[in-house]
Amino acid sequence: MTDHGQIRESLVLGNPSIRDVTARIASIVESKITIKYLLTLGFTATLAGWGLFALYYTITTGIGVWGLNNPLGWGWDITNFVFWIGIGHAGTLISAILFLFRQKWRTAINRSAEAMTIFAVVCALTMVLSHTGRPWLFYWLLPFPNQMQMWINFRSPLAWDVFAVNTYFTVSALFWFVGLIPDLATMRNYVKSEIAKKVFGVLSLGWTGSTRHWHHYEIAYMLLAGISTPLVLSVHSVVSFDFTVGILPGWHTTIFPPYFVAGAIFSGFAMVMTLLVIVREILDLKQFITLKHLDNMNKIMLATGMMVGYAYILEFFIAWYSGSDWEKWIFLNRMFGDYAWAYWAMFTCNVVSPQVFWFASNRRNIPLMFIISIFINIGMWFERFTIIATTLHHDFLPASWGYYSPTWVEVSIFIGTFGIFLTLFLLFAKFVPVIAIAEVKSIMPGAQPAHHHHDHEHDHVAVGSGTVTEKVH
Amino acid sequence: MSSTPVGVIGEFTDPNAISAAAKKIDQAGYRKWDIHTPYPVHGLDKDMGIKRSILTYISFAGLLFGITNAIAIQWWTSAVDYPLNIGGKPLFAFEFSVPVDFELSILGTAIFTVVGLFGLCKLPTWYNKYQDDESFKKATDDTFVVTIDADDDRFSAEQTAAFLTTLGAANVHLVTAP
Structure with missing residues (x-):
């Protein structure tokens, strides 16, 4: 930082004491379960139940109940899989990449974003397992000694995907749990109910806040952030290999890995935004999740939205520049063919709608950002659908052309994954500290000794309520 | 008392x-x-x-463990135990092993880091x-x-x-x- 004496907005409003932070966040767990909460939970659980019923129907009858048929072997199943994996990426970005860049504002949102990652990957795994047709044979995807003496085909990107997604789920869950341990200890000492004390006591593993432990802990956290960063970039790259390693026009492009990663971050931030706007309202966390946080997220959505838009346009240029007739045709078909409605829905939602965030007043307009985040969620779903459907529906011979529409079963499963996702998120928001208590405390004004700040570029001096001046040494 | x-x-x-x-x-x-x-x-x-934590060494051991296993499994299963010609591709090549090598080295590092953290902090x-x-x-x-x-x-x-x-x-x- 070079600009001296710059006034920055505080990341925690209302100048609370450190004890206030504990009480404010921990009390959410102790507060009574309201009717409103139960009704919402009942609604999302019903959606989840409906989706699970559709899954049960699919598994017991076969994937013939879906709308898939030649030439479209992939439809909503893989669209939803890529969609959910992408949603998860923002969580890892916020928790890992922003941590490495020392972005202090991440502390208010990383816990919920990481939880969202895990739940989104659960939904993605549901989709990809059900699309195998015989999910009870899922272990055939893993290299294990068997009576056929066969191994999995490591030359196939589908096998790489199994490793990428499972690694992603495991590492995200470990990272999330390690981040939770100090907060679970805080909860153990805060809650009054004996049962809750026991549960938090067991889960916190006996964490005492020992500096000797923090010393290891901080290194572990840094390492996990360090490895999660390339991991998150690799996971969506590997997902894109499912398409690019095939030789089909529209899929066989080198731009896919970075384009998928940018899209994943874009859609993930949109989902975090959708959820946080609701959560900060319902749980009254406006003090911690401030307009500043939302503003920053909108900036990231604008930036990644532009990257995605650039990729959309560049794809067309490359299709023309390649000189390949198949390639040219598939992209014209994307824009003006049978699925043009999906393409333009995607383009409008993803490229046009985030442009409102060029204006600071729009970036702080909560109803507007909520609507735009929904648009982006829809647009990013259509992006995956467009990629899959337009390439597959017109095969190389006109005799094998087709048009794909989902049946009620696929639609129900998709709605069901939203039900699963939201149910898990609601349970998390009520029973787990929804904001990283220890991390928020560590960035509060006056929380750190002054003389160590040359390592950290600037220190904080509270001047009046809610303002922090950053001085540069 | x-x-x-x-x-x-x-x-x-x-x-x-x-x-x-x-x-x-x-x-x-x-x-x-x-x-x-x-x-x-x-x-x-x-x-x-x-004193500085030895955790980084444990994590590095995890990385080596992960990548060694990844390469060994891919090479041994496809080139030694049951060689299958699929699309004329080589039975084993470093290039196509990279995604799995990478993922398993990350997984090894993560598990060793967390287990190491728990071990060091008891x-x-x-x-x-x-x-x-x-x-x-x-x-x-x-x-x-x-x-x-x-x-x-x-x-x-x-x-x-x-x-x-x-x-x-x-x-x-x-x-x-x-």
Whole structure:
């Protein structure tokens, strides 16, 4: 930082004491379960139940109940899989990449974003397992000694995907749990109910806040952030290999890995935004999740939205520049063919709608950002659908052309994954500290000794309520 | 009733004071002592004279474990145990093994890091000799709690407590076990 004496907005409003932070966040767990909460939970659980019923129907009858048929072997199943994996990426970005860049504002949102990652990957795994047709044979995807003496085909990107997604789920869950341990200890000492004390006591593993432990802990956290960063970039790259390693026009492009990663971050931030706007309202966390946080997220959505838009346009240029007739045709078909409605829905939602965030007043307009985040969620779903459907529906011979529409079963499963996702998120928001208590405390004004700040570029001096001046040494 | 001393506890709330106190306690020669804080305080580990963690080496071992296994499994299953010609592709090549090599080295690092962290911190340990002390419970809220154990060579119930008070600790008291 070079600009001296710059006034920055505080990341925690209302100048609370450190004890206030504990009480404010921990009390959410102790507060009574309201009717409103139960009704919402009942609604999302019903959606989840409906989706699970559709899954049960699919598994017991076969994937013939879906709308898939030649030439479209992939439809909503893989669209939803890529969609959910992408949603998860923002969580890892916020928790890992922003941590490495020392972005202090991440502390208010990383816990919920990481939880969202895990739940989104659960939904993605549901989709990809059900699309195998015989999910009870899922272990055939893993290299294990068997009576056929066969191994999995490591030359196939589908096998790489199994490793990428499972690694992603495991590492995200470990990272999330390690981040939770100090907060679970805080909860153990805060809650009054004996049962809750026991549960938090067991889960916190006996964490005492020992500096000797923090010393290891901080290194572990840094390492996990360090490895999660390339991991998150690799996971969506590997997902894109499912398409690019095939030789089909529209899929066989080198731009896919970075384009998928940018899209994943874009859609993930949109989902975090959708959820946080609701959560900060319902749980009254406006003090911690401030307009500043939302503003920053909108900036990231604008930036990644532009990257995605650039990729959309560049794809067309490359299709023309390649000189390949198949390639040219598939992209014209994307824009003006049978699925043009999906393409333009995607383009409008993803490229046009985030442009409102060029204006600071729009970036702080909560109803507007909520609507735009929904648009982006829809647009990013259509992006995956467009990629899959337009390439597959017109095969190389006109005799094998087709048009794909989902049946009620696929639609129900998709709605069901939203039900699963939201149910898990609601349970998390009520029973787990929804904001990283220890991390928020560590960035509060006056929380750190002054003389160590040359390592950290600037220190904080509270001047009046809610303002922090950053001085540069 | 005779009770065995467990250690002396003192409370701090100012991060600058705890940092200064940590240096002095270390310089006074105490070895079996600790500071419990609600969040990581920058530089406090250095002030206490804690040696750098060996965790990074454990993590690196995890990386090597992961990548070795990844390459070995891919090579042995496809090129040795059951060679299958698929699309004329080589039975094993470093290039196509990269995604799985990468993912498994990340997985190995992550698991070794977390297991290493638990090992170094002796987690889970669902018991602490100070756990019933009211001051000690504040360490997860807003207080920096210094504990000096009774089995430290320099420990003496009165002198250690007096020493902590001179460093600026509040509510200094002896913790005993029945």
